[in-house]
Amino acid sequence: RTPSTPDGNPEMADAAPGPLDRPSEPPLIRREDYRPFDWLVPEIRLDFTLGLERTLVVATLKVERNPNGEPASEIRLNGDGLTPLDVTVDGHASNSWRMEGSDLLVDLPGDAHEIRFATEIAPVANSQLMGLYASNGMLCTQCEAEGFRRITFFPDRPDVLSTYTVRMEGPKDAFPVLLSNGNRIAAGGGEDGTHWAEWHDPWPKPSYLFALVAGDLVARKDRFTTMSGREVDLAIWVRAEDLDRTGHAMESLIKSMKWDEQVFGREYDLDQFNIVAVGDFNMGAMENKGLNVFNTKYVLADPETATDGDYDGIEGVIAHEYFHNWSGNRVTCRDWFQLSLKEGFTVLRDQLFSQDMQGEAVKRIEDVRLLRSVQFPEDSGPLAHPIRPDSFREIGNFYTSTVYNKGAEVIRMMRTMAGPERFREGTDLYFGRHDGEAATCEDFIRAMEDGAGLDLAQFRLWYSQAGTPKVEVSLAHEGEAATLTLRQTVPVTPGQPDKQPMPIPLRLALLDRETGRHNGEQLIVLDKPEQVHRFEGFAAKPVLSVNRGFSAPVAIERVIDSDDLVFLAKNDDDAFARYEAMQELIVGHLVAVVEGGLDERVQDAARSSIAEVMRVIVTDAALDDSMRGELMMLPGQTYIAEQLTVADPGAIHAAREALKGWLAKSLEMELVALHERASGISSGMDRAARGARKVKTQALVFLAAGNPELAERMAAAQYDAADTMTDRQGALMVLAGLAGPQRTHKLIDFYNRFQGDALVIDKWFSLQAGSLHPHVIEHVHALAQHPDFNIKNPNRVRSLYMAFTGTPLGFHAADGEGYRMIADLILALDPINASTAARFVPPLGRWRRIEPGRAALMRGELERIAAHADLSRDTFEQVTRSLG
Numbered sequence: 001r002t003p004s005t006p007d008g009n010p011e012m013a014d015a016a017p018g019p020l021d022r023p024s025e026p027p028l029i030r031r032e033d034y035r036p037f038d039w040l041v042p043e044i045r046l047d048f049t050l051g052l053e054r055t056l057v058v059a060t061l062k063v064e065r066n067p068n069g070e071p072a073s074e075i076r077l078n079g080d081g082l083t084p085l086d087v088t089v090d091g092h093a094s095n096s097w098r099m100e101g102s103d104l105l106v107d108l109p110g111d112a113h114e115i116r117f118a119t120e121i122a123p124v125a126n127s128q129l130m131g132l133y134a135s136n137g138m139l140c141t142q143c144e145a146e147g148f149r150r151i152t153f154f155p156d157r158p159d160v161l162s163t164y165t166v167r168m169e170g171p172k173d174a175f176p177v178l179l180s181n182g183n184r185i186a187a188g189g190g191e192d193g194t195h196w197a198e199w200h201d202p203w204p205k206p207s208y209l210f211a212l213v214a215g216d217l218v219a220r221k222d223r224f225t226t227m228s229g230r231e232v233d234l235a236i237w238v239r240a241e242d243l244d245r246t247g248h249a250m251e252s253l254i255k256s257m258k259w260d261e262q263v264f265g266r267e268y269d270l271d272q273f274n275i276v277a278v279g280d281f282n283m284g285a286m287e288n289k290g291l292n293v294f295n296t297k298y299v300l301a302d303p304e305t306a307t308d309g310d311y312d313g314i315e316g317v318i319a320h321e322y323f324h325n326w327s328g329n330r331v332t333c334r335d336w337f338q339l340s341l342k343e344g345f346t347v348l349r350d351q352l353f354s355q356d357m358q359g360e361a362v363k364r365i366e367d368v369r370l371l372r373s374v375q376f377p378e379d380s381g382p383l384a385h386p387i388r389p390d391s392f393r394e395i396g397n398f399y400t401s402t403v404y405n406k407g408a409e410v411i412r413m414m415r416t417m418a419g420p421e422r423f424r425e426g427t428d429l430y431f432g433r434h435d436g437e438a439a440t441c442e443d444f445i446r447a448m449e450d451g452a453g454l455d456l457a458q459f460r461l462w463y464s465q466a467g468t469p470k471v472e473v474s475l476a477h478e479g480e481a482a483t484l485t486l487r488q489t490v491p492v493t494p495g496q497p498d499k500q501p502m503p504i505p506l507r508l509a510l511l512d513r514e515t516g517r518h519n520g521e522q523l524i525v526l527d528k529p530e531q532v533h534r535f536e537g538f539a540a541k542p543v544l545s546v547n548r549g550f551s552a553p554v555a556i557e558r559v560i561d562s563d564d565l566v567f568l569a570k571n572d573d574d575a576f577a578r579y580e581a582m583q584e585l586i587v588g589h590l591v592a593v594v595e596g597g598l599d600e601r602v603q604d605a606a607r608s609s610i611a612e613v614m615r616v617i618v619t620d621a622a623l624d625d626s627m628r629g630e631l632m633m634l635p636g637q638t639y640i641a642e643q644l645t646v647a648d649p650g651a652i653h654a655a656r657e658a659l660k661g662w663l664a665k666s667l668e669m670e671l672v673a674l675h676e677r678a679s680g681i682s683s684g685m686d687r688a689a690r691g692a693r694k695v696k697t698q699a700l701v702f703l704a705a706g707n708p709e710l711a712e713r714m715a716a717a718q719y720d721a722a723d724t725m726t727d728r729q730g731a732l733m734v735l736a737g738l739a740g741p742q743r744t745h746k747l748i749d750f751y752n753r754f755q756g757d758a759l760v761i762d763k764w765f766s767l768q769a770g771s772l773h774p775h776v777i778e779h780v781h782a783l784a785q786h787p788d789f790n791i792k793n794p795n796r797v798r799s800l801y802m803a804f805t806g807t808p809l810g811f812h813a814a815d816g817e818g819y820r821m822i823a824d825l826i827l828a829l830d831p832i833n834a835s836t837a838a839r840f841v842p843p844l845g846r847w848r849r850i851e852p853g854r855a856a857l858m859r860g861e862l863e864r865i866a867a868h869a870d871l872s873r874d875t876f877e878q879v880t881r882s883l884g
């Protein structure tokens, strides 16, 4: 091996290539190259001397040779921007170490050693928010996926599991609360106003689950008794002024703990469970063992400042992170290619939980809407990847809707095929077999085969093939028989030119045209390119209801009369299928309008049938408002664009607005009556009140397109009368897209009312930046100069610019101004917070599916970004893949 020169010289670290002088493109890491690590690290001790400007970390690692690894004479410890200080091996100062890039390599002659070294970090200077950083005067960590290496040197990979003991010491006034994973085992006061605490986590874990928090925080506390009688102390830590907004989060946590016991048989395994809310966070939340760290957005709520949607988001994310304690922590991932093993499964678990809390049908519709508006475009674009990717340059780029949401759909299909009871046998077997291990997707599949009794040989293709399968469906009728023909194709995606047919479980029913009834639902698994099924005993042609409950994440293309869609939209007993028929009816019309060449009479006929169904939906007394609100929602801009090979965002927007206006004019009386009735329902958090709030704003959304003056008056009145953020935000959202004077009045009022409340001011930014107002670009330019805009805070950046990427008139302005603005943002943000910057690349990457004029402008912006030599790994990878 290369001699370790210059021996033990800390100067070496400075010579390592930094992000600014990257010698070549970042390496491609391949799933097939996985090898176990040569060493085990059964124990680690971390001693922190805390300070915002400077924190000293002393790490002590017990290491042993891994019997499953290669015999190695050195150990590679990953680091990122660190310099090792005072390296000792077995208690003696060591010269036998060297730096290779940013990694520390230490010579180890024997089979077991103790390595110790120190590192020094500067939390206030950490704008990436990965590793140990400062937020609002407190210290906190984010280690997934590769943040631990920014704190200390370590084999920073999920298959190296260690038992952690952590001691923190720091000034008591700045950091009165000191938290880490596991249980607090000792604490005390030092001299000169310092104090310390020691925590021990008995459960071996990978480094990405390590966490530390130090700050001036207060807690809402509660207790939970587990099914075997263990008492758990629960605490949600926030700044003192936020304490009275933590009730909903605590309720959600307790419900999650109970539900996971009842539905999955999973019990909590420590004496303490802590949640901390931070205002600067790259993602939603993080499942660190026993110490979940949350974006404040997913903790804080009261009716005045949080919408019903925010309440649901909190319930879902609290559950998600809590459920990771088993699906992610007790059973973790062998390598990052297996990310969907924990994420897809945990998303399914949180979806099932929310279905149980809020009602199955509405939750399912919301989940499918998200999948189609985010994951489907990802799957049909340059960044398409299987739920278990084959390679990456930066793992941060693979925390995607594909890995999370399509991953959940894939496991949901297993559940659909097995049924809930056998599915539970599969998950029990999985948890039992792999508890304490770093597992793979293949391990999960095998447990499902053995425990749930499924044959998943062909089903494994869902893990390796990218792209949304297309299923063509047609139903013929002759004599007494109906014949169903199903045909599947899986589209070509980057790097995957040839695809195999996959097993696609389709729940379907044949409805009697007279009665609207059917004699039972069937599950058909389409696993060949083409299949024909005959159904006897139908004197008249039935109406087919297919992919009920969205049983498979596919795009259905069916030959069906609009009369049959109208029939299904009015009568289908599967709520999702009813929603689906309505969407299909509308998408069919909008696509036809955008493609042009329709004569007026045909267009009017289509609009009339849509209006006819919409009238039923708006007025049907048997429908609850929550579902009515879903059924009223028009398909979104991106989902419509998905149906076209090449889309013109301006034309889609115009067609969609025209339909909205037309519907509003035909149903004005009904919409006003709906708004009036719903306004009479008391505020409160029950289902009826929440449903009423949903339809109120829906009614305004339509009216704004048909009768803007009336909508302006009604929205202003709704705003003034609002006693919940749901009503207030809904009204302001509608006003933000209108031109009248109330827009400015209410925007000013809203700002003054909530100035200083970061989460609400985020809403103020995003309502304006995401609006349909024709001058949205100028508004966003002005907001970027507002004193409350702060490029270092990810919530604020997302609230301004992510909202903007969805605007047809702003982001997709025909002169390219919107694209330029996002490219400028990416370049400005990349050196500050690379993982957040890279998340703005996918909207520009859609260029191949956009009309040629805009496509050239989008591509031009991607090329301008790519020309910068000092891009982060994150942005470099996303931009080069997008240019393809």
Ligand code: 0A1
Binding pocket: 142, 144, 145, 282, 283, 284, 285, 286, 287, 320, 321, 343, 399, 835
């Ligand atoms: N595991 C978390 C997601 C997460 C990933 C990376 C983060 O750091 C940038 C933070 C959170 C989850 O699924 O909730």
Ligand code: ZN
Binding pocket: 320, 324, 342, 343, 346
């Ligand atoms: Zn997760």
